[in-house]
Every structure is written in C-alpha cells, then in structure tokens.
Amino acid sequence: MMALAGYPLGLRCSFLDTSPEAPGAQVAPILVGPLEDAGLLEKLASQSDVLTFDWENIAGRALASLERLTPIRPPRAALEVSQDRLHEKALFKRLRIPVAAHAAVDAQRDLERAVLELGVPGILKTRRLGYDGKGQFVIDRRDKIQEAWSAIGAEGLIYEKFQVFSREVSIIGARSGAGELVAYPLSANTHAGGILRYGLAPFVRANLERTAKIYLKRVMNALDYIGVLAIEFFVVNGRLVANEMAPRVHNSGHWTIEGCVTSQFENHLRAICNMPLGSTRPLGHTAMINFLGEMPDRERLLEIEGLAFHDYGKAPRAGRKLGHCTVLRARAADRDRALKDALKLIKWS
Numbered sequence: 001m002m003a004l005a006g007y008p009l010g011l012r013c014s015f016l017d018t019s020p021e022a023p024g025a026q027v028a029p030i031l032v033g034p035l036e037d038a039g040l041l042e043k044l045a046s047q048s049d050v051l052t053f054d055w056e057n058i059a060g061r062a063l064a065s066l067e068r069l070t071p072i073r074p075p076r077a078a079l080e081v082s083q084d085r086l087h088e089k090a091l092f093k094r095l096r097i098p099v100a101a102h103a104a105v106d107a108q109r110d111l112e113r114a115v116l117e118l119g120v121p122g123i124l125k126t127r128r129l130g131y132d133g134k135g136q137f138v139i140d141r142r143d144k145i146q147e148a149w150s151a152i153g154a155e156g157l158i159y160e161k162f163q164v165f166s167r168e169v170s171i172i173g174a175r176s177g178a179g180e181l182v183a184y185p186l187s188a189n190t191h192a193g194g195i196l197r198y199g200l201a202p203f204v205r206a207n208l209e210r211t212a213k214i215y216l217k218r219v220m221n222a223l224d225y226i227g228v229l230a231i232e233f234f235v236v237n238g239r240l241v242a243n244e245m246a247p248r249v250h251n252s253g254h255w256t257i258e259g260c261v262t263s264q265f266e267n268h269l270r271a272i273c274n275m276p277l278g279s280t281r282p283l284g285h286t287a288m289i290n291f292l293g294e295m296p297d298r299e300r301l302l303e304i305e306g307l308a309f310h311d312y313g314k315a316p317r318a319g320r321k322l323g324h325c326t327v328l329r330a331r332a333a334d335r336d337r338a339l340k341d342a343l344k345l346i347k348w349s
C-alpha cells in the first residue's frame with residue numbers, strides 16, 4: 001500500500017522481507033532474507049534515499065550502523081520505545097498521558113504481588129513482540145495466577161489493570177522533519193481476540209479528538225518524530241487511556257485510502273521524503289473491515305455500491321490479515337447499513 005501510494009508522487013519503493021511472497025513483492029523490487037541481516041540491510045540502505053519500516057519489531061541495533069548510509073525515519077528512538085510496553089507506558093506517563101495501572105513482572109512472585117496490589121481483572125502481557133493479542137493472558141480471578149504463569153510466564157512481562165472501556169479509538173498523524181503536523185479524525189475500532197475486526201471513521205467526538213491530538217503532538221514532538229504515528233486508546237468513563245503506539249502506518253488507518261483527501265501511506269512517504277504534508281480531511285463516513293484467516297467472496301462484496309476491495313495476496317492462515325475492504329458514504333447511517341451488509345459476507349477464521 002505504501003509503494004502504491006508512492007508511484008503517483010514519482011517515488012519508488014524497494015523492500016526487504018523474509019518471504020518472496022510478501023505483498024510488497026507484487027508491486028516493487030524486493031530483497032529476501034532475515035530482517036536483521038546486516039548485509040541485506042546495508043544493500044537496501046545503499047540503494048535508498050531513506051529507510052522506513054512498517055513492522056516495529058526490528059532490533060534498533062540492527063539499524064544503528066545504517067544511519068551513516070541513509071536517514072532512518074521514523075527515528076530509531078521511536079522504534080525502540082514502542083518495542084517495549086513498559087518503556088512505552090513510561091513515555092506516556094512522562095508526557096502526562098493517562099495509562100492503565102500496571103507493574104513489571106519478571107517472576108511468578110512479581111505477578112502475585114502485582115495482582116494483590118492492582119487487583120483483578122487484569123491482563124498479563126509480554127512486554128516485547130506482542131501484537132494482535134498475542135502473548136496475553138486475562139487474569140479474572142486470583143486463583144488464575146498459576147495458570148497464567150504456566151501459559152506465558154517468563155522474564156519481561158507486564159501486568160496491567162483491565163480497562164472497562166466503552167470504545168477503543170485510535171489517532172493517526174504525520175509529522176515532517178520541519179515539525180509540520182497533521183492528524184486524521186479518530187477511528188473507533190472493534191477488536192475481538194485482540195485483533196482489529198473493523199473500524200468506523202470519523203468517530204465524531206470533538207472533546208476526545210481534541211485531547212487525542214494534544215497527546216499525539218506531545219509524543220511526536222518529544223521523539224522528534226518524522227513519519228506516521230498511531231496511538232491506540234481505551235475510552236474509559238469518557239476519558240482517553242493510552243494503550244499503545246505504533247511508529248508506522250497502522251491498520252486502523254487503512255480507511256484513509258478512500259476516506260480522506262490524502263491517505264496515511266501517502267502522508268508517511270511525504271513526511272519521510274521532505275515533501276509538504278497532505279490534507280487529512282475526511283470525504284464522508286467510512287467503515288473498514290479486515291479479512292482475517294480466509295478471503296471472502298469477492299464478487300458478492302463488490303455488489304455493495306462503491307466498496308473498495310484490497311487483497312494483499314497472502315496465503316490464508318488462521319487469524320492472518322489477508323486484506324480489507326472499505327465503504328464510504330455521505331451519511332453515517334448509510335455507512336452503518338453498508339457495514340452491516342458487508343459483515344454478512346465476511347467470515348473471520
């Protein structure tokens with residue numbers, strides 16, 4: 001999606017991925033091998049004007065030596081802080097952004113103490129390499145501690161208080177090297193099993209959006225950020241509680257391809273290539289629905305007026321994000337009807 005956004009601007013992407021079947025390989029040249037392979041990274045850096053990433057789990061130290069060859073954007077510091085839930089929460093706290101009460105857990109004894117202090121329900125999570133609900137265990141009774149520890153017990157965990165939220169929302173914005181900052185409207189996101197199912201945008205709540213933009217700006221300015229950044233929040237008693245951030249284009253921003261004047265992908269490229277940022281004005285009311293595990297019946301979905309279909313060309317696997325679709329309507333009620341029609345045709349396996 002990034003490469004596709006680049007072509008009209010005269011930008012050419014090339015990729016490094018672990019598989020020759022990677023979606024990017026369908027539309028741009030690709031190097032294939034381990035993501036932290038020094039030789040491959042150096043090759044990519046030497047043939048590029050700028051390096052970026054759309055997956056945040058590359059070790060920062062693998063990128064460090066490339067900085068003398070080419071700029072890395074977003075900055076490595078943003079990548080590194082987002083790789084560890086504890087560091088991420090510390091950054092949010094430092095910037096006066098509310099987070100769930102939490103405690104670091106490195107041994108079963110720590111977990112027992114954390115559950116005692118913070119209470120139940122709570123979620124035990126891996127601090128690193130967890131995404132889409134992977135590496136998480138809900139502790140809803142004290143006597144579940146042993147079970148949780150047997151399931152994912154190890155060093156480097158975090159126990160956080162379960163948030164009883166009315167909504168999950170995300171804000172996405174872009175910041176240029178010159179400090180110009182644009183933000184998209186909020187998206188309201190529905191997850192199940194820790195994975196995004198669908199999102200509605202704009203989620204029009206003026207006070208939440210104002211606060212989310214202030215928080216986004218604080219994080220971006222603190223990190224001297226360049227590129228697109230997403231922050232996910234829980235809405236708890238009408239207030240935002242930050243869950244996590246992603247220093248990259250984000251699934252909850254895929255609606256911007258059809259739903260905004262400038263997509264998140266284009267704005268990411270504009271930001272990292274020192275171009276003026278594009279308008280984030282929404283063009284109507286959108287719903288974006290993920291295809292998970294298996295592809296839906298394309299022809300039937302395409303009967304829904306104006307539906308935009310995105311097939312990433314990935315091999316099906318349970319829970320894997322294989323594509324998405326977006327519907328855009330002038331009125332929210334019409335969007336909701338189109339969403340309902342589309343959901344009837346989509347099975348999540």
Ligand code: AMP
Pocket residue numbers: 100123130131132133134160161162163164168191193194195243244
């Ligand atoms: P994460 O990997 O942290 O984004 O978690 C994936 C999903 O699990 C979130 O989008 C929520 O739906 C749920 N979740 C994670 N942490 C919490 C929490 N502290 N309280 C309630 N739900 C949570």
